[in-house]
Structures are given as C-alpha cells and as structure tokens.
Amino acid sequence: MTTLLTYARSFQSKLPRLTRPTCTFSHATRFFSNNEGSGIRNIGISAHIDSGKTTLTERILFYTGKISAIHDVRGKDGVGAKMDSMDLEREKGITIQSAATFCKWKDAHINIIDTPGHVDFTVEVERALRVLDGGILVLCGVSGVQSQSLTVDRQMKRYNVPRLAFINKLDRQGSNPDKVIGQLRDQLKLNAAAVQIPVGLENSHEGVVDLIEQKQYTFKGDRGEIVEEGPIAEDLLDLVEQKRMELLERLADADDEIAEAFLMEEVPDVETLKAGIRRAVIACKVWDQPVFVTTKTKAVMFCTHPFLYAFSPS
Numbered sequence: 001m002t003t004l005l006t007y008a009r010s011f012q013s014k015l016p017r018l019t020r021p022t023c024t025f026s027h028a029t030r031f032f033s034n035n036e037g038s039g040i041r042n043i044g045i046s047a048h049i050d051s052g053k054t055t056l057t058e059r060i061l062f063y064t065g066k067i068s069a070i071h072d073v074r075g076k077d078g079v080g081a082k083m084d085s086m087d088l089e090r091e092k093g094i095t096i097q098s099a100a101t102f103c104k105w106k107d108a109h110i111n112i113i114d115t116p117g118h119v120d121f122t123v124e125v126e127r128a129l130r131v132l133d134g135g136i137l138v139l140c141g142v143s144g145v146q147s148q149s150l151t152v153d154r155q156m157k158r159y160n161v162p163r164l165a166f167i168n169k170l171d172r173q174g175s176n177p178d179k180v181i182g183q184l185r186d187q188l189k190l191n192a193a194a195v196q197i198p199v200g201l202e203n204s205h206e207g208v209v210d211l212i213e214q215k216q217y218t219f220k221g222d223r224g225e226i227v228e229e230g231p232i233a234e235d236l237l238d239l240v241e242q243k244r245m246e247l248l249e250r251l252a253d254a255d256d257e258i259a260e261a262f263l264m265e266e267v268p269d270v271e272t273l274k275a276g277i278r279r280a281v282i283a284c285k286v287w288d289q290p291v292f293v294t295t296k297t298k299a300v301m302f303c304t305h306p307f308l309y310a311f312s313p314s
Helices: 002-012 053-063 087-092 119-129 147-158 177-186 234-252 256-263 270-282 300-311
Strands: 039-047 099-105 108-114 134-140 163-168 192-194 196-199 207-210 215-220 226-230 287-293
Touching: 039 053, 039 119, 039 147, 053 099, 053 108, 053 134, 053 163, 119 147, 134 147, 134 177, 163 177, 177 192, 177 287, 192 234, 196 234, 234 256, 234 270, 256 270
Parallel strands: 039 108, 039 134, 134 163, 163 287, 192 287
Antiparallel strands: 099 108, 196 207, 207 215, 215 226
C-alpha cells in the first residue's frame, strides 16, 4: 500500500481535480411519479475506504439511465466502475481523486461528486465539500462507523453540509443496521433515526419498509431493479410502529411544527412529515431523516430517492 500511495501522490498534482466521465447511454428506469421538488442538487458521496461509495454512485447512474450497464469496482469484469477513470483506481479498487458526474431524475438535475475514502487523500474530500448542497455518508452494515467516517463527519459539520447516512452491505454476514445507528448517536453525537428498516438481513435481505409512508417494498430482478409495493408483513408491524415513533420523537427535537403536533398527540400526515424532515435536514439540525438501508444490488436508487429528489437543497 505504501508503494501505491507514493505512486499516486507523485502524479496527483498533474491531474485535473474533478473528472467528469462522458456518458451517453440511455436506459430509463423510473420507479416514482409524484412531484416532490425540482431544480439542481449538488451532492457528494463520502465514506471510509471500501464502504461502497463508488459502487453506490455506479448504481445511481444506472437507475437514472446515465449508463446502460453496471460494472464492478476493481475491474473484475474487465471494465471497471464508471467513476474510476485512472488505471490505478481500477486495479486497486479505491478512489484516489474526486470524480464528478451528473444525472437526471424526473425534473431534477443531480450533480454527483464521488470522493476518496482513504485517509491519505482526505484533502480531496475537503475540496469537494466546499461546493456541495448535500452529502451522503456511506456506512458498512457490518463495520459501521470507522476512522474516516469520523473525519468526514467533522468535515461536513465544518462546512454545514446537510447529509444523510446510507447503511450499505446488509446482505453481508454480521450486518446490523441498529448497531450502526447506535454508533452514529454515540460516536458522532448525531440525532440519528431510521426512515427505512430492512426486510431481512444477510442472505434473507429482500426489501425495505418505508417508515414515512408505512409501505413495504420488495426488490426483485438480478439488480433489484424491479420494485414491488405491498402490505407490511405481519411479523414486522410492531417493529415498524416502534421505529416510526422513534423517528417522530427525534424529529420533534429538531422541528417546531412536528414538536407541536407531537405534544398535541397528533400524528403528522405523510406530507407534513416529509416537510418537517426537509426543514430539519437543510437546517443541519438533525441526522434523523438520513438513515437509509440497502445493499449494492438491491434498488439503490429507490433507497436514496427521497434525499436526492426531495430532501436535499436545490
């Protein structure tokens, strides 16, 4: 690794700081029809190394129709991820310099910056955060909060970047999103609460329950691109009620309108809840909207859609 870092540093200054891959593919895949916002979203994706940042970006580009095929990090399929433009990045499977791209989602134009996860390239993250409207902190469902997660969180706070947490790799052995949310609260001192909970973990992971709209979504197809809406499974009803109440309580700590409804023992409707989440997130008062869950192969765009389109600033 020392040789890799020395080699990367030796020519990093000669490279453009932000590279924009040229993508001209068309593969429209849309799951939603309601209009929740419009305009431009400038977002960055950050994480500890090997948490799945570039893989997440690859899926977002695919589900928005920017690219026609999903390729693997480290070039396992002989192609490599779209955002890894350097041969060394494709070979080692890490991001060395920030890379920028864009995609369209409904009437929103989304600019995305994929940042390095290795501590030696953290200056690239710092540079990107200066121009962002919102950020996504990707966390491994097994490892949770790691050293670079702490660094990225401090950087986002320094630049007042609204953000969400995206818990990835729920299909891995030992994945535990509740543990990760606990780490967000204890180690990062964030007012974290889930807006989605997984349907099954590890080999049994097959979908999510949206706590805002109280609906269950099952992912099917090789890439999880087929999303089926259905009733919440009976064995999940108690857990959904518990987690939704937890979400409301934490949001009430950050938003006056939700707090007033909570004190009046009124249950906010879906639109009121979404509006409260948006206000709190943009004001950088909470991290409670931000906890989304999935795996790299299970409808990533579905799980990040509320932030990319509705909750993030424009």
